[in-house]
Amino acid sequence: MSWIPSGLLSTPAASPTPVGSAIFLSISFFVICLLALLLLRRFLTLRATPGYIILPVFLALVLPASVVLLVPVDLTSSTRDGDAPKGVWLPDRAILVLWRITYWLIFCLTWIILPLLGEFVDSGYRDPKGRLLYSLRSNARYHLLVLGCGIVGLVYIIIQNGWEFKSIRGLVMAYAYMWGLILAIYLMGHGLVSIPRSFFRKSNNANALRRIQTRAPKIHDRLTDAITELEELEAQLSQLQQRKTGTARDFEEWIDELADFSSFPDSRPAALHSIAESTAVPAIITERYLADLSRRLQRARHQKSRFVDEWDRLVQSAADYQTILNSTASKKLDFGLTGADGASPSKRGLVSPYMRYVIYVNLLPSIRLILGALFAVASFCVVWSELIKTFAPQLSIISLTIVPHPNEAGHVRLVGQITSSMWLLYMCTAALKGVNDAQVWGNRALVRRNTYGESACWYAGQVARLTVPLAYNFLTFFPPEIHLETTFYRFLGQYIDLTPLGKGFDYFFPIFVLLPVCATIFNLYGRIKKVFGFAIVDDEEDAEANPGGFGVGGWREGRALIERELIGLGSLSLTQSSVDAGRSTSSNSTATARRGGHGQRPSERPSRGAAAAAATTGPADTIARPVVGGEDVVDDEGFFQSFAHRVRNTFETTSTPKWLQGDLSGLNRPRWLAGEGGGSASNNNSRPDNNDDDGVLGGLFGGRSTNGHVRL
Incomplete structure (x- = not known):
């Protein structure tokens, strides 16, 4: 406990001063x-x-x-x-001054400045x-709607408490609460x-x-739609x-x-011309039309960068x-990490390939299971505390972990403060996780180093x-003799409890967390x-609903899309203006190009995707199926079905010989059978005076080349 400032612990002095606590809070x-920066x-x-x-965002x-x-x-x-x-x-x-400053700043940021x-x-x-x-007009509509809903409550407050500033502020x-x-x-x-x-x-x-x-086809479709929408706007x-x-x-x-801020797809002029013909530009150009076009272009660019980043991270x-x-x-794990000097990670790093294999295959899965169990218990405690606080707040698990004996002393010590911070942080993290998973926010998303200003x-x-x-x-989890004495309750809680409707809402509505x-x-x-x-939310239940992965949007389609991306034939490489569609590139150069060709930050691990591509793919012109360990990813077909597929593929992929197709150019024949001019059918057929009807059978019956001579 030597690291705690002097003001954190109780002292026998008559008039304690929180100097150490103020220094600790400042740090x-x-x-x-x-951390916010x-x-x-x-x-x-x-x-x-x-x-x-x-x-304001800071x-x-x-x-x-x-x-x-x-x-x-x-x-x-x-x-x-x-x-x-x-x-x-x-x-x-x-504490009252800090609460006033913090609350009213947050209120102004939430309802006025940030919108x-x-x-x-x-x-x-x-x-x-x-x-x-434009910003004032857009926000005026929303605030007028909120004001219309608040007029009813304002009339109720005026009838009950009279026209007082305190009542209106409450x-x-x-x-807002x-x-x-x-x-x-x-x-x-x-x-x-x-x-x-998760x-x-x-x-x-x-x-x-x-x-x-399973998620790959959905993200790929969104990326394709975003690219198409941006190309249409840029063509316009x-x-x-x-x-x-x-x-x-x-x-x-x-x-x-x-x-100047647009990148026209010069590599596909035909597609650009067809898109330009389908778009219609009005005869009269107005400021409102250009503003709408600018707004749509900004949203389309950031939507494309959003799905490019999401698709890149998914493939990686x-x-x-x-x-x-x-x-x-092999019991060795190497992601293909190389340094600037070209040295392998086993030579320049502290973790060997075998140790890395143990960490990723044995250690990390176990840690994730333990953390999942701990967070599941924490979630149960939060839900239980929400349900029980109205009837028996003394049985709240969160309250008991912070104040074990509320009837004896009721003091919240340093350990209780750390525990309460962790509980409150977990509740806020769960709410922000719900914000990230929900799909009702339109085009808003967080993109690494390229987030749209409106989304931020x-x-x-x-x-x-x-x-x-x-x-x-969180304060309502504690017994009334604790949370009613807090400064936060005297500042905010008394206004929430100003009417019976507000008090009942505060205590009974959190029960709906079960929904x-x-x-x-x-x-x-x-x-x-x-x-x-x-x-409503981005659920991942499609894998359980379609375990075979067949059909459109299954995991088999997603696997094929990821493989095409890893060998350089996917959407990210085809959308670059500097990449030729008919040219095959190496996996390493493709991974580097798809990270740097869209204005994204270059990857810190450029050869990691190339190593995975080399491990999962075959030649450059084919798409090899990856060998996946585990029983959950093996194809769902029996022995007889697999044998039938192999036999069918053998007959379907066998090409017909040239001599059965009538093409005898590849057959060699002796000089005495080929005539005076050459020793092979190909050489003989290449002569300008050769007859198309000559051949091996024709030579046997006198159909040889005569070079202009009359044969007796």
Whole structure:
């Protein structure tokens, strides 16, 4: 305990001061800022992204993370009895100020700043004034709808409590909390099942490869659609750029600026010409039309980069799993990692190929099983605490892990603070997992180093929107004598409990966490997809529904698509303008080209996909079927079916001999049978005075070449 600052532990002094706690919180806040910057660097290009986007997104990540740190401090500070507790604590006034700053900053970011910035970036207009007006109009529609719903509650509050600023402020806070709690409970319920399930599924390498192959056709179709949509828009822009008369001359600079950021598919001019003929450009070009075209181009470019990145990662994961499965025979695992000097990893690294095989084949699956079991237990504890807190809060498992004896002392010590931070972090992670899995957000997605600005603002807003309701919901797990004394309750809870409707909603609505939990466990989303034809979340139940993999969209089709990509015949290589369709390239150069040809960041492991391709493919002009270890990936056919297929393939692939086809050019014959001019049929037939009717049988009956002489 020597590493804990002096203010963290109780001292016999009469007036304790939280100097050590303040220093510890300052260092923790600095670490949170560094982690937020690293997260931004992973999904955004910091140098190319404007500062007016980076700063709000940065605050929208730092402030919710500070809430995860501030809730345990509030618990410890509110349960102390005048003395310095054994943990991180602050005075009540300081905690109240921190809660006010954090909450109202998050509120403004969530409901005002980030929505305006998102529409500002996605407007498509060229000048800032047009972007701002478009953003204000778009957000005004949404806020008018929210205001229309809030008028009913405002009338109810005025009738009950009168016209007071405190009542109106409480109504705004209660509405924001209720909407956030509805979204958070649904997404958290899905994530509580999805997180342990993902660890269980990845514990079996063969099943993980099968699921990747099952997802491949869907991702490939989306990538193809994104490329086609972008080509249609760029063809329309190319047709618009060629127009030099009429209203197009007024926007010539704008059109040229859009063309500078476009990459026309010069390698396929015929396809571009056919697309340009199918697109129609209006006779009168307006500013609204160009803004709409700019907005569609921006979305199409980022949609393409999104699916290019997703397809690239899927192919790389499939190649890695295939390499792991193929290493079962040799007991050596080598992903093809090479350094700048060309040295093999066994010579320059600390992990040998055999040790790497032990880690990936034996150790990592076991660790994933253990983590899956731990997260499953944690999910059960969260669901149990949500269900039991209304009837018997003293039986809440989360509360008992933080305050083991609430009736005796009720103090939250340092160990309880660490435990409460871990519980709250897991609940927020489950909710964000649900945000990532849901498919109702349109074209929004997080792409490594190339995230669209509007998507970054939207995801940051969701992080800020979900954290505060989950934090207050976490406090309700504790008995009333603990959570009613917290500063967070006096700041936010009293406004939520302003009306009986708000109090009942806070205590009874979290019971509906069973709805998304059961829907995820029993694959209700897959049934909805089959009935209505659309998917709510990205479920992976297709592998269980079609274990044979036959038909369109099965894992067999996905395996073929991945193999074609690994040998350089897939979608990523065919969409490059510098690659000839008829030229065969090596696996190593193809892997490098498909990572660098679309503006993506070059892979740090360029030869890893090539090694997997060499392990899973045969010659360059054929697609070899990978040898997969494990019984789950073997083809579903019996011995007699396999024997029948082999016999049928033998007869179907056998070519007819040339002498049965009437082609005798390849048969050699003696000089005495070939005549005076040559010793082979090919040489004889190559002579200009040769008769087409001459041949071996013709020579036997006098049909030889006479060279212009009369034969007696």
